[in-house]
Amino acid sequence: MTAASDASRLIALRLVASSALMLLLELALIRWLGANVVHLSYFSNFVLLGSFLGVGLGFLISRKRWTVVPVAMPLLALLVSAVLVFPVTIQRQGSDVIYFTAMKVSGPPAWLALPVVFLLVAVIVAGPAEMVGRCFGAFAPLTAYRYDLLGSLLGIGVFTLMSFLRAPSVVWGLVVSLVFVVLATGLRMRLVYAVSGVIVVGMLLSETMTAGVSWSPYYKVQTQPSRSGPGALSIWVNGVPHQTMAKASWRLIHAPQQYGTPYQRLPKARLDNVLVVGAGSGTDVAIALSKGARHVDAVEIDPRILQLGRQRNPDHAYQDPRVTTHTNDGRAFLESTHTKYDLILFALPDSLALVNGASQIRLESFLFTQQALEAVRDHLRPDGGFAMYNYYRENWLIDRLAGTAATVFGHTPCVDNFTSHQAVVAVALQQSNQVCGTAYRPSTKVVAPATDNSPFLYFKGGMVPWLYVWSLLGVIVVSLLSVRAVGGPFREMRPYADLCFMGAAFLLLETKNVASFALMFGTTWFVNALVFAGILVIVLAAVETTRRVRTPPLPVVFAGIAVSLVLAWVIQPDDLLGLPFWPRLVSASVLAFLPIYLANVAFAKRFADTSDSQSAFGVNLLGAIVGGCLEYAALLTGYDNLLILAGLLYLAAFLLTPPWSRMLRAPR
Known part of the structure; x- marks a missing residue:
């Protein structure tokens, strides 16, 4: 024994x-x-x-x-x-x-x-x-x-x-x-x-x-000397040029269009309090100080790049007593602060990676939505203004951002286009406080603003790009051929078809929750890790519940899944953003984890009845591949409507559950 x-x-x-x-x-x-x-x-x-x-x-x-x-x-x-x-x-x-x-x-x-x-x-x-x-x-x-x-x-x-x-x-x-x-x-x-x-x-x-290689929670960071003036440093992330750390005086002389234009277009902003989102290694902060800013809140999501700025910025911007640094997501900072600003800058905040577990969420996705710019507007003082600048790659993106600003502020912004799609979009809270160089007219058909539900700023709209379609079709074909070669005829796996649908639906729930928590608490690596850990804890709790407690029959559990999905669909993440942190966390956790808990009670009850746990679990995980491909439907439907798709998949799982497991019977 x-x-x-x-x-x-x-x-x-x-x-x-x-x-x-x-x-x-x-x-x-x-x-x-x-x-x-x-x-x-x-x-x-x-x-x-x-x-x-x-x-x-x-x-x-x-x-x-x-x-x-x-x-x-x-x-x-x-x-x-x-x-x-x-x-x-x-x-x-x-x-x-x-x-x-x-x-x-x-x-x-x-x-x-x-x-x-x-x-x-x-x-x-x-x-x-x-x-x-x-x-x-x-x-x-x-x-x-x-x-x-x-x-x-x-x-x-x-x-x-x-x-x-x-x-x-x-x-x-x-x-x-x-x-x-x-x-x-x-x-x-x-x-x-x-x-x-x-x-x-x-x-x-x-x-x-x-030499020069280090790691942040988001990127592989590489640094090397730059020709952009004394003490300049070029920062690459994931093999792509990201930013150049240079003296503010050098930038204002050699790149005045991008760095000086916001201050020219918004001359009445007093600069008593400035917010720089995407502060990076500190160049934009140093420029704000050189323009007379009395206090700067510098928000940067990547702690390693912020550290490089503290250590090597030639202007020593982060050592200036007028500067307060915040290692945070820009949108999350806006939602958590009550400070009013004279000037808010989005200083080249573009990420070069996606958030793990979400097919199209980038680190800055929720920073450029219509709701995000409304938060910017609400944090401006009466004479204040807002500007964003970057190398935008395409004219339609510049026009989209300008259109979003016009929708939120109620009047046309100043738009300055320079070479290589470099642009500055500046808008004052009061139109009379902005001084535009030339009247702005869009050069392309203006794409509707990105929203918190569809935060896909860089997606022009229409059909899912063929790049994704062919890639996902290849994934599905290779997966089917591999499963057939290893697992044998698909008819032998047919008894576990319901578990396959459960796997696909669960992946969609996971994706929706990653997006919701990124919106409500920031797209930081820590929030993302907590979401995945929380999901595993909830799944474990569902398994322990099924092992130790008399649970209702499967039809009742599936009915609970349906009700919880409807509740999560009706109460949008935007509805919770105005709540204080702890009530928002509790509400978001209940809405996110209740359907996951019930879904895994259903899975655990069904899994407990399988005679071949290896095959059953393998089929369930292969269903997750289908769910991972279906994530891209969010480009067309938005993230909230993924709950509808998940609900349909759970309905299919319920209908495919073997009758002997689905029959109303006494709790076990």
Whole structure:
């Protein structure tokens, strides 16, 4: 009895460790590949979808006699080496979706890089997933799922800690390699894993030791001297030029159009109190001080770039007693402060990455919506004004931003266009307080303002871009072929079709919640990590509830899901923004997590009745791939209406639930 108990405990520990490795590896690959393969900066869920395919395939393979585990670590070494040896940069093509990218093309093209990365990620993640799947068979389904969730929480906790510490890539490579070696079975596999780990750590160490390379919670940051005056520094992130730190005096002489125009167009702004959103390394703050600002609130989301500004800004702007820095999301700061400003500047706030777990949310997405500019307007003093400037890439984007400002402020803004689509949009609270150079007339058909529900500033509208359509179709086709090859005929998986629909619906709920919390609390890495951790905790709570408490029959649970989805759809995130922090947090958590809790009670009840937990769990995760592709429907419907799509998927899941599980019966 004791020996059996010890064996069970060892299997449980292996399950938890394998699950932690699986999630840590997934998150690390999303972050690291996005930093080094520029295509992936705009397809953050591409690696996520590859990971889901890998997890699903790993669980299906765990039912087989053959294994993919021995090749997982060598393939990881191959992937890391190939990415660092053959770096990729791209130029965006087409104007329907705007990308902020490098100035020249190098490395493999997107049509080659994306499929190779997708397939390699799938096979690599399938290794630890297979380890988890083989442990599943030793426990009752819900007990195994419980250990899997505990491991996932451990994995996300380790990744969050590394993000907090701004750990370089070599750290996650070392941690992942060590866990792989510990979990290896047999001397030969342990040796192969050790050699592969040395390659991974060695390659990542060379990246870490490269002069000027550091990591923030969002980017791989690279710095190098710039020719933009004495003490100037060029800052690149994820392989793309991001900003140049230079003296304010040099900027005003050599680039007066961009940096000086806001002050020319808004001459009556007293500058007693200035807000700079996208303060970066401090150049825009230094310019505001040189123009006579008595106090500046400098908001920058990236702590590493803010640190570089404190350490190396030639004007020492952040050491000035007139400046207060805030490491925060710009929209979240506007919603949390009651300060009134004479001048608010959006100083080139463009991100070069997407928020993990959301197909189209960028760090600045909620900063340029109509509701965000309304918040700007409400924070201006009577003689105050607002300006935003950047290299906007396309005329239609300039016209869209100008149109949004006109809609919010009730009059036409000043719009100054310079070379390379460089533009300044400036508008005073009172039209009489702005002095425009020439009358503004849009040069393109003005696209309607982005909204908090559809915060896709760089999406021109219309149909989903073909770039996404072909990519997602490829994901689905490859996934179907892979599942058929590994899992056998689809008719054998038909009993778990309802779990597939549950997986797709759950992914949509997760995406909607990431977007909602990003709007209400900021698109910071910490908020994002808390959302994912919160979802895992709620899922674990649902599993424990099903294991320990007499729950209602499935029809009642599905009815509860429907009611909770309707409630979340009726009460919009914008309705909660005016609440104080704690009431807003409680309300947002209830609306977001109640449908997730009930959905996972339904999943746990159904999962407990399965005779083949590996296949059932694998099919559920493969359904998540479909959900990940359906995320892009938000481009057409907005995020709120994803709840309707999720509701339809849960309805399909209910209708496909085997009658013997769906019948009204006594609680168990």
